[in-house]
Amino acid sequence: MKQPKNILLVDDEEEFLETTSLRLRRRAFDVRTATRWGEAMPEVQSGWPHVVVLDVMLPDVDGMECLARIKAMQRHLPVVMLTGHASLQASVWGLEHGASDYCLKPIELDELVEKIILAYQDVR
Amino acid sequence: MSFVLEQLARFFRRSPKSGPEEVRSAFQDHYRNFRALLTANNNALELMSTAEEMLHSGKPFGMAFVGGDITALTVNVFKMVRSLIALSDGRYKELEDRFKIIADRVEAILSRQPVVAGSAFVLTMEEIDSGAVDQVGAKMANLGELRNRLGIRVPEGFAVTVLAGRHFMEASRITDEINRRLQTLDVEDLQALDRVSDDIQDLIRGAHLPDDLDHLIREHADRLAHDAGDEATVSLRSSAWGEDSRQSSFAGQYRTRLNVPLAAIPETYKDIVAGKYRSQAIVYREQRGYRHQDVLMCVGCLVMVDAVVSGVCYSRPPDDPRSPWLVVHAAPGLGNHIVDGTSAYDLLRIGRESPHAIVAVHLATGESANACLSDVHARELAQLSLRIEQHFGTPQDIEWAVDRDGRLVILQARPSGTLTPTNAGAAPDSASFEAAPILAGGATASRGVASGAVRRVKTQEQALHFPRDAVLVVETPYPEWAVLMNRAAAVVAESGQIATHLATVAREFGVPALFDLPGALSRLEDGQVVTVDATGRRVYQGCVEALLEQATRRPNLMEGSPVHSLLKEALGHITPLHLTEPDSPRFKPAACRTLHDITRFCHEKALAEMLRLGRRLGAKDKSAKQLYVVGMPSQWWVVNVDDGFREGADLSDPFIRIEDIVSEPMLAIWQGINAVHWDGPPPVSLRGFGAIIAQSAMNPQLDPAVRSSLSGRNYFLISRNYCNLSVRLGYHFALAEASFSELLSESYVNFTFQGGAADESRRRRRVHLLADTLRSIDFRVSVKGDSLSARIEKRPIPYLKERLLVLGYLLIHTRQMDMVMHDEARIDRYLEKMRADIAAIRGAAAANSGAENEAAQEHPAG
Numbered sequence: 001m002k003q004p005k006n007i008l009l010v011d012d013e014e015e016f017l018e019t020t021s022l023r024l025r026r027r028a029f030d031v032r033t034a035t036r037w038g039e040a041m042p043e044v045q046s047g048w049p050h051v052v053v054l055d056v057m058l059p060d061v062d063g064m065e066c067l068a069r070i071k072a073m074q075r076h077l078p079v080v081m082l083t084g085h086a087s088l089q090a091s092v093w094g095l096e097h098g099a100s101d102y103c104l105k106p107i108e109l110d111e112l113v114e115k116i117i118l119a120y121q122d123v124r
Numbered sequence: 125m126s127f128v129l130e131q132l133a134r135f136f137r138r139s140p141k142s143g144p145e146e147v148r149s150a151f152q153d154h155y156r157n158f159r160a161l162l163t164a165n166n167n168a169l170e171l172m173s174t175a176e177e178m179l180h181s182g183k184p185f186g187m188a189f190v191g192g193d194i195t196a197l198t199v200n201v202f203k204m205v206r207s208l209i210a211l212s213d214g215r216y217k218e219l220e221d222r223f224k225i226i227a228d229r230v231e232a233i234l235s236r237q238p239v240v241a242g243s244a245f246v247l248t249m250e251e252i253d254s255g256a257v258d259q260v261g262a263k264m265a266n267l268g269e270l271r272n273r274l275g276i277r278v279p280e281g282f283a284v285t286v287l288a289g290r291h292f293m294e295a296s297r298i299t300d301e302i303n304r305r306l307q308t309l310d311v312e313d314l315q316a317l318d319r320v321s322d323d324i325q326d327l328i329r330g331a332h333l334p335d336d337l338d339h340l341i342r343e344h345a346d347r348l349a350h351d352a353g354d355e356a357t358v359s360l361r362s363s364a365w366g367e368d369s370r371q372s373s374f375a376g377q378y379r380t381r382l383n384v385p386l387a388a389i390p391e392t393y394k395d396i397v398a399g400k401y402r403s404q405a406i407v408y409r410e411q412r413g414y415r416h417q418d419v420l421m422c423v424g425c426l427v428m429v430d431a432v433v434s435g436v437c438y439s440r441p442p443d444d445p446r447s448p449w450l451v452v453h454a455a456p457g458l459g460n461h462i463v464d465g466t467s468a469y470d471l472l473r474i475g476r477e478s479p480h481a482i483v484a485v486h487l488a489t490g491e492s493a494n495a496c497l498s499d500v501h502a503r504e505l506a507q508l509s510l511r512i513e514q515h516f517g518t519p520q521d522i523e524w525a526v527d528r529d530g531r532l533v534i535l536q537a538r539p540s541g542t543l544t545p546t547n548a549g550a551a552p553d554s555a556s557f558e559a560a561p562i563l564a565g566g567a568t569a570s571r572g573v574a575s576g577a578v579r580r581v582k583t584q585e586q587a588l589h590f591p592r593d594a595v596l597v598v599e600t601p602y603p604e605w606a607v608l609m610n611r612a613a614a615v616v617a618e619s620g621q622i623a624t625h626l627a628t629v630a631r632e633f634g635v636p637a638l639f640d641l642p643g644a645l646s647r648l649e650d651g652q653v654v655t656v657d658a659t660g661r662r663v664y665q666g667c668v669e670a671l672l673e674q675a676t677r678r679p680n681l682m683e684g685s686p687v688h689s690l691l692k693e694a695l696g697h698i699t700p701l702h703l704t705e706p707d708s709p710r711f712k713p714a715a716c717r718t719l720h721d722i723t724r725f726c727h728e729k730a731l732a733e734m735l736r737l738g739r740r741l742g743a744k745d746k747s748a749k750q751l752y753v754v755g756m757p758s759q760w761w762v763v764n765v766d767d768g769f770r771e772g773a774d775l776s777d778p779f780i781r782i783e784d785i786v787s788e789p790m791l792a793i794w795q796g797i798n799a800v801h802w803d804g805p806p807p808v809s810l811r812g813f814g815a816i817i818a819q820s821a822m823n824p825q826l827d828p829a830v831r832s833s834l835s836g837r838n839y840f841l842i843s844r845n846y847c848n849l850s851v852r853l854g855y856h857f858a859l860a861e862a863s864f865s866e867l868l869s870e871s872y873v874n875f876t877f878q879g880g881a882a883d884e885s886r887r888r889r890r891v892h893l894l895a896d897t898l899r900s901i902d903f904r905v906s907v908k909g910d911s912l913s914a915r916i917e918k919r920p921i922p923y924l925k926e927r928l929l930v931l932g933y934l935l936i937h938t939r940q941m942d943m944v945m946h947d948e949a950r951i952d953r954y955l956e957k958m959r960a961d962i963a964a965i966r967g968a969a970a971a972n973s974g975a976e977n978e979a980a981q982e983h984p985a986g
Contacts, residue, residue, distance in 0.1 A: 025516065084304040086191030088231040091199045092224070095206070102199045104192045105308040114867045122160060 004050035004078075004120035009033045010040045011055040012084075013056075016105070020053075023109050029116075037061035037069070044070050049077065051116045056090060057081035065094060071098040079121035082107060083087070140235040147741050150190050154211055154737055154765045155843070157869075161207035161730045162846070162863065168723050169202040170917055172699050179691055182680040184610065185412040188307050190691050191234060197698065198227055201719045204726040205532065213732050216726075221715040223722055226697055229700040233694045238418050245288035246340050249280055249426075259285045261363030261422040262599050266537050268517070274515060276508060276800040277533050281358060281426035282344045286365045288337055289397055289421045296331035302401070311410050314403075314588045314607060321403040324714065329397035338390050343427070345386045352427050357383045360396050361536075366414060366686075377405035377606065377625075379422070382458070383428055396423045404606040411610050411633070413685025429533050431458045433496045434525035436623040437505055438512040442540050442631060443519075449473040449483075449504050453623050454497040458525065469621065474506040497526070498517055504532050512537050521623075561662035562648070562722075567660050569601070569620070569627035572636030575667045576613035578648045581605070597648050597657055600637055601626035609633045614656035616644045616663065621651040634679045638663070704911070731848060734765050734841055748839065760840040762790075768842035776908060789847035789862035792841050792925045795934020797808075800961045800970075851935060860931050863955065864921045870916035871929075873924050875903070875931055877938075894938055897958065901930055901966075930962050937961070 005012050007029045014035060030089040032048070034040035037060050050090060052070060056063035063083070070079055081094045082100040091102035100119035103112070161549075175193050178185050207225050208216050252260055253266025260268070260283040263299040266284075293299050302324050309320045333341075348356060362378035379399030384392045399405070400421050409416060435454035441447050452472040472495060477480040478877035480503045484495050497505070503522055513520045513536075521540035525533050579586050579594040587608060590596065596612040598605060601620035606629045607617075615630055615637040622639070636658035648654065650662070655668040664671070682688045698719045701712055706728045717724045738746030751760040762768070762780055769775065773784035785791065841848040845864040851857070861874045877894060887910035895905045895912055903914035916927060924959040937958060 044148055057300070064672060084307040085300075086188075086195045086307055087236070088195055088198050088227050091499050095199065095202055097639075102195070104195055106310065110868070114869050117867065118163070118869070122156065 004116060006030045006048055007051045008043050008049035008052045030076045037066050043107050044073050051120050055078050057083045060082050067097055067099055080115050080119050095102055142419050149739055151746055157207045157211045158363045158730055158734050162205050163870050164200040164203040165723055165727050166917060168197055168449050171197040175695060176699060184682055186282055187415045187687060194694060204723055208726045208730055211730055214302050216713055222716045226719055230694050230696050230757045235986055240287050240290055242287055245337055246284055246344055257848060258880050261365035263304045263363035263536060264422055270534055279426035279429055281770035284423045284898055288410040291337060295334040297332055298327050306416060311407055317403050320378050321406060323403055324401040325398035341390050345389045349386050357385055357428045358390050359426050360384055360429055361424045362399055363424050364419055365421045365422055367984045371768045377402060389425060395420045407607045407761050413680060414442045416688055419902060429525045431525035432530050434458050435523045437509050437524060438540050439509045440519035442622055448476050450509055458575040474502055500884040501526050501532060552892045561664050566638045566641035566661050568661055569622050569637035569639040570635060571659045573657045573671045574614040575635045575672055576889055578650055578654055578730055580645055580650055597644050599645055609635055611791050616656060618642050618644050649835055651954045678730050736761055750776060752779045752781045762819050763841045764837055764843055766843035786844055787842035787847050788864055788929055790842045791851055792928035793932040794930035798967050799933050829836055858935055862928055868918040869918060873927050874915050901927055922973040926966055929965050929969055932966055
């Protein structure tokens, strides 16, 4: 089965980005990070990522809006929402607008890796 | 709208005949949706049982757990709904509306905000009594009650209300950020806890106080300056408000600032509000089942009393509620240090009855000295305390001071919790064991007996590494050690007494605590196992069973707490299952009342869709085929939904040979079915099965062989790594579902059983026997009435295979139980045989997988 390789992590918590990208790289993923939509956008546009892991609250653009923009640019790019914001409304909205999954922090690395793989396989 | 149908339609327009490639692709799309639905189903069921288990565990949990579990659960149910809609080409569209109605109800419960009373941001002491408790919290309301109803002297001042506190938080827009940090916090990680606590408090201290509130506070500060003079200083104390009325002490968790200049009140106010997020307060709320948002801060702002002597009075001692004495702790000056556990003090007993006899139990300055509290004041204090106790109707814990003018002022009064049952840990009975104590004496701060390894803690750094279930040994019982109350087995302190905050929290949590025991730090060594008998005031070497037998269980602090109630209420819309009969006309989207109903509906309909799909798409290899075993057709049917048949198998037949099946989970079940020879008719003959059950034999409607629709038959729905087996025999219905995958979230075995064909008590008995057997092989089992469901998830494939073998065996052999159910002796014999069979099957499976491993090691390339 085909595995995703390029992961884009979008989150305003730098510490989270640092530890998570380190650990994903150890699992042989290529990881790029962005702390805001302004940084994430060119990456999405370039078509580099196979899967995006996206936080719900970003400083410049609301994560939900961010999801909508990603989907408008790359309809088939899987997006896993990963957030500290436990909201049923946000999660349902996210899935309806094309998110592959909506997960809550803190998340075990194994679980995140599975979510990334499943998201990639589902969209294909 | 279905992608598949679009594809098919486009194809048909192009060509009148559908080629095998297109059908294959359509099938694979459906199969992917089906798999996604199954995975989501499994996740949802797991999250439901996790929540149910947590609710009944008595273990503490917070909103981070509740919000996290229920959000994930809802996400998975919604995924199922969407997968089913795609799978059925939009047929169950209305299910989405049902889902949203239920999800909205759950969301409304989870996001419910406490209702804050009143409209004032500030109330002066004249305006406060017990009726204002929802505006100013219990501490300030009680103080106002003393002043205005009982005419007792209390400090003058004002309260910045709960409403004002909320106004501050809302205006500064930091609540979302605070909640986000708490959602991701693991309170067991003390280092992270301190960091998050500091960050949140900085956030609050740095926030802008809304102008209207700032002005109002300054106005009232000016009024105090006018009455008490510009040089007057104030104390700022938190008066927490929580939604429930149970006894929760909140002792020592929040912040108090003394001697604050009037001009510094607004800044200090923020600091007190920030105190809501001190580490010990966060842990306390988690342990006692409060949502952080349910506890709101009022701040009392009271003119400082220039005290010559001050202290604490218990109208009844917490360690002996039936005592005829009041207990008074007194020290010179202002006595916050008494409750902080840092000061030497006088300990007096005063008789409850007039003339209030006074006994000096212990004096800080030595036996010959005078007590720092005069007899006149001591009697006045006793009388006041008894009046207060009588007024509030419960024993009181009262902070008091005597000012320069000799006036007795009450600083605070609150119920003195005696949560620990009075029988917790009896006085040691020296006849029952021989051991001599290592240490004896001290003061019982919290009754009870516990054993554990000693861990001495002197610094915060050491506290971070405090192990679970160790005995905490400290010099001074600082309130900060309260963060360890959820993990300490017992507490021993060299100093301190029962009035300290730490003692209050220990009593509340049911942690035995022995204070005022000099030499504890030097006499006890880290790692040494001891038994602390706080009631008998002794510490013994080792684990003294004779004493521990008398120990009572810790109180269940979650039961009835706000978070517990909230989870229970939310689960009311989630876990009950109403849709149990797929054949009933009530089995439809509109009848789904809970998320569990929706998962059940989706699962059932998805299976039905997959069964029909082969025929619908005209795919021969995906249509139902009759299983051919040892040269003859059986009554088992097989539907291949993906890659469950061997490549090159002859698929033109309406039959499939067992040799042509490559579905690993199906083969495991099949092997289990045939593992042990059955004394009854051979398992391949379902007519034989049915005959055991008189009812089904007499009623041809119930004979599976007569049923026409496939859903009524016994079928395997398979792919290489998936198998769903439905067995209906008479009134029996069993469903085994297994999925093997390298991804743990796709690896599981589910089993449900509904038994019939016997009277009620036999059916229950049968289900319970089955439940016991499944539990013995590590299934998580729940039984309701005569139906059973059992699950194992996230386990490696060989482990699951072994369980499937046993399940296959049970499917066949449980039926035999019916025949012997009326005969106790036979049933025992029968159970014994079953246990032996299962052990043999598991033994063979283990040997087999061991051999496979060895083979794999010998031929790593192969």
